Amino acid sequence: MSHNSFGHLFRVTTFGESHGPALGCVVDGCPPGLPLRAEDIQADLDRRKPGQSRFTTQRREADEVRILSGVFEDDRTDGPRTTGTPIALLIENTDQRSKDYAAIRDLYRPGHADYAYDVKYGIRDYRGGGRSSARETAARVAAGAIARKVLPGVTIRGAVVQIGPHGIDRARFDWEEVGRNPLFCPDPVAAKEWESYLDGIRKDGSSIGAVIEVVAEGVPPGLGAPVYGKLDSDLAAAMMSINAVKGVEIGDGFPAAALRGEENADEMRPGNDGPTFLANHAGGILGGISSGQPVVCRFAVKPTSSILTPRQTVDRDGQAQDIITKGRHDPCVGIRAVPVGEAMMACVLADHWLRHRAQIGDGAPHGRKG
Amino acid sequence: MSHNSFGHLFRVTTFGESHGPALGCVVDGCPPGLPLRAEDIQADLDRRKPGQSRFTTQRREADEVRILSGVFEDDRTDGPRTTGTPIALLIENTDQRSKDYAAIRDLYRPGHADYAYDVKYGIRDYRGGGRSSARETAARVAAGAIARKVLPGVTIRGAVVQIGPHGIDRARFDWEEVGRNPLFCPDPVAAKEWESYLDGIRKDGSSIGAVIEVVAEGVPPGLGAPVYGKLDSDLAAAMMSINAVKGVEIGDGFPAAALRGEENADEMRPGNDGPTFLANHAGGILGGISSGQPVVCRFAVKPTSSILTPRQTVDRDGQAQDIITKGRHDPCVGIRAVPVGEAMMACVLADHWLRHRAQIGDGAPHGRKG
Amino acid sequence: MSHNSFGHLFRVTTFGESHGPALGCVVDGCPPGLPLRAEDIQADLDRRKPGQSRFTTQRREADEVRILSGVFEDDRTDGPRTTGTPIALLIENTDQRSKDYAAIRDLYRPGHADYAYDVKYGIRDYRGGGRSSARETAARVAAGAIARKVLPGVTIRGAVVQIGPHGIDRARFDWEEVGRNPLFCPDPVAAKEWESYLDGIRKDGSSIGAVIEVVAEGVPPGLGAPVYGKLDSDLAAAMMSINAVKGVEIGDGFPAAALRGEENADEMRPGNDGPTFLANHAGGILGGISSGQPVVCRFAVKPTSSILTPRQTVDRDGQAQDIITKGRHDPCVGIRAVPVGEAMMACVLADHWLRHRAQIGDGAPHGRKG
């Protein structure tokens, strides 16, 4: 058991505080022989990096990753390759402004982890939220970049599908669009509307929630296991462990509760490589095990609690206070959660792919043709 | 790592198939000295038992539990008490009608685990769904009854808050009402409406989804840990591991995505024993750690895939077929999920209570008065 | 984490007390499709069964095992086969004479777990040693029988190589002989001598220690991992977890401390299927990873503390007392530890075989020909 590790066979342990010297992770269990350079990881980190638009925190972090172990290169390896030993990744913090946080040293932001950390540990690194900061997710994204390498043929993509009360038009859903706007929005019309909506939120010193959807295509059938090692169970844990997430859905999710059995059935027809499904209400997971369909997961991110509107709170001594949070914050922390959600999906799938291989071996799935 | 275990320090391993000789579980890590009799467990099992109304499967199982180990009684112990060693619980299956299932031996119910199990394992105990049957949840409920004993002062209750498209009126929410109707409904008016709605579903040979809410009151602050041992992360995994669950929410859940920071803030005022919160959007969990407020969790259950309406599917050989599922099934499997959800909440909280005690000890939480 | 589970991917959880209703285990992670009948397990259990000679306890237990889950048979499976779901095994206790133990209810046998259990848990099932009884090892042997099925081509055998101060003559070592005498002795001359030596111990109401050697042949190279998932590290934990074991050695073990580098080197020559080793000081494990040589492990068992010679002790209230232990005990508990040691070796190897397959896949080891 470990508080700060995730996964079983593809196992990620993260460390670091928002304003400490560095953050990073150790990835244990990665198969040997995979090509891995810092650049491969950096590309994903850059998508999550703060300060890239007016819609994210203005903290400037290079988020430059250094590989400390677990890869080896000589003239025989054709570039650096994983060796099967633990891969440690390090990202130094460079743009801390800890004095910004003196004001919240003794005050609890309503809805923030401030109070819970203090009540549990009796000590709290309040600078930038310390361990509870979303800055920790840089380590997840780095680990996710390695996880993707473990999963040949699997494509994992995420998008923001709702900001505040404003959703997207599914008819306009376009994965290409996601990279074209600063909001990871797959609908170009909604993207424009959201920008002006967010400008208003930002000017108000307020914040707003969002819903993110992550889809994995090319997932082989058979990943997952009864009844606590279910793929969806691990995905739910993974997404819910991301800062500010309050809900997770697989496939149709909550709306499935309103469906009748006939409506919810993903009917099957003969296909070339296993059955063809006529729908995907299940989100690619049946009985906790992947079916070969795209794995679809959504999660809800609440608005951040660091806002300029004064709120009632108490201080460390239990006295009544009002609080306003200055400093550099994301008006919609859900936006940068997209690469984080992708990384968690990648880590969960890599873990389950190794788990599957342990029990079943790496032959073709049963019942598939060829 | 274990496919069929749940929890870390309060650790439950379940076993058994729907139509095998027996099912049960081993609970490891339970503190010693707790009074425990089979009757204590039986009470919870009886709430989950099938065949108690026309709205659940007509399979007749006594679900009689036997304690095989981990308790001891002599004239000094004042009744049987836990000894700190593993507690094994056994429930024999008595009312299997396996021949009912010959028809699905070679057919995959759309939306069911049938296909996923076959594609993964190449062999499947198809009788009654085998390991994928909701019958496994009897073992969870039994374990949950022990978990409750580990949590003095914590009250865990669940209710169905939506069936199909029909919700409840929160103004009429009454925990007492839950035990008075066969649908675990906290709203007496909705309960009546649901009964006739479900009669229709049942007569159609169809099925319907539901949403269940579980609330734990009296949870001490401080349970949980950053950043993968979060209380909400473990709750999400726990609920998502229940059969047919497709979504999990903590506190406001998905609707929180539509809120602004000011609306979502649970403001705090001085209180007698820690702060008083003016709202509970967070569902009792901040930064993955309990705040002392009620822990609120909801989960969505899809309609069961065993229905009488013919659906298109394939058989084991990949040939196109139509399927109708006869046998004894729950028209709304969400109903009996209420005691299961409560049990999972109890297991997660017991586990986190032990985890908290390991790292912090059992003194009063920091920052609390007294 | 679990107190009563062993292994990671081939994971065994045992339960049960010496004089409770039953003992057993759950084996989780076993690959699907393996043929498994209760008879397969019973054969190993019968080798460990008490009451088979005058050198073991006279308690009469049939140790009949029942498979409760995880196997399935129909006309397509050609006998019962594992399904990949957890396999629960149950052995009912039938010959408890609990009143024999009333005398030790309040007294601590020097060298026994009596005191440690009471001081830890404050409650103790003292009947027959409760959970600390070697009776628990029946569950290990049952699990080991399944582990053997996971390891095609691996032969695991054990023998007693020392009883009290009396060793064997390695020149007379004969695996066939082990099954011919009641002492699992591989040296027919030593076997005779030990019998009369043990008769003396037994008549004195005393007990004596032993050393057991377990050898696994046919182990593929590559099992194990740096640096805490080492094969030898897990073997050490496994053997040390057996009742009364006080030492574990791999290969040359403690005598290796007296060797020089040249003497200890297992030189290598080209072979047909990987290198040929000219010696096996290492006991088949290099850097925590199997080399393809036989894996050799020895463990030392202390004499049991249940003896007729009076010893000084204290009672539950801390008062000085003398103690004599009557009841039915093994004069040399090491004898029946042979099948237990084999079972632990099998479980560790099965676990590591699955772990290896997870990270590497099931292709041929690198560097091997063919």
Next chain:
Amino acid sequence: MSHNSFGHLFRVTTFGESHGPALGCVVDGCPPGLPLRAEDIQADLDRRKPGQSRFTTQRREADEVRILSGVFEDDRTDGPRTTGTPIALLIENTDQRSKDYAAIRDLYRPGHADYAYDVKYGIRDYRGGGRSSARETAARVAAGAIARKVLPGVTIRGAVVQIGPHGIDRARFDWEEVGRNPLFCPDPVAAKEWESYLDGIRKDGSSIGAVIEVVAEGVPPGLGAPVYGKLDSDLAAAMMSINAVKGVEIGDGFPAAALRGEENADEMRPGNDGPTFLANHAGGILGGISSGQPVVCRFAVKPTSSILTPRQTVDRDGQAQDIITKGRHDPCVGIRAVPVGEAMMACVLADHWLRHRAQIGDGAPHGRKG
């Protein structure tokens, strides 16, 4: 499951290769509020540091440790204190001479991990042994320094008690002496003899084994658990995971096999704070649980396989070769294993102390006075 983590609640994950950029560890689960400075850790590291006498490798490493996370200091904390979040420790490698190892790039040292790593992973960082180098133990020693802080009142000390065939005189055993000679020898007479003996080994370009004894005093009774979470089982795994260890003993260890029950009994008399034991054959552990007596553990270290005497081996292509290992090596790697053994003991005890507290709470042990 994790290949490179150790412990359950006090959980240490190490990373790093001998000639990579850095090595280090993440310690997760440490209680909050403990004072911790890099200097506290450095003191232990300096005891293990190479190049301090002619009897250890001449590699010059400062082994300077940097704390990257998990501690916090402000004017309220009275120096840096642990926060309950993961503590990452980093040690940069500074004195690699990787070209020394080009010769073993394609050759397998007999008795070394070279071959096993290649056969498992198909790729190997051969520089200085890579991950299999004893250099990894620096991270263990660093983690052990933190573990010691978790254990108030516990004193953990180690000594070399045998080098090659030469033991110590127990009558001269003096813990103070251990720090006065470069061999961690508790017997001043033996220390002198060993020095000249080792000079001979060194001049021969050979190597030799050793036996280390580690003793923990002040361990509270009750640590450990049946039957796979035994304190001795975890100690065995811990010690066997140290490089080159081939045997582990608790208390009397292997010689206990030659004892009769009367001889091996640790008789008990009434004492002031729990019973007084008249002997400690058990090494402080009964039934896997600490008794309150000193915990005594010994382990055997084989001679290193890097020697100047030519040995027969094969190369990567399976061809016959002779090998001589140059480079900088410890003639007796057992010497520097003393602080490593202490660190492992500290980590195991810290882990079990937290595990005990989880299940039992932090009240006084049952049955103890006061």
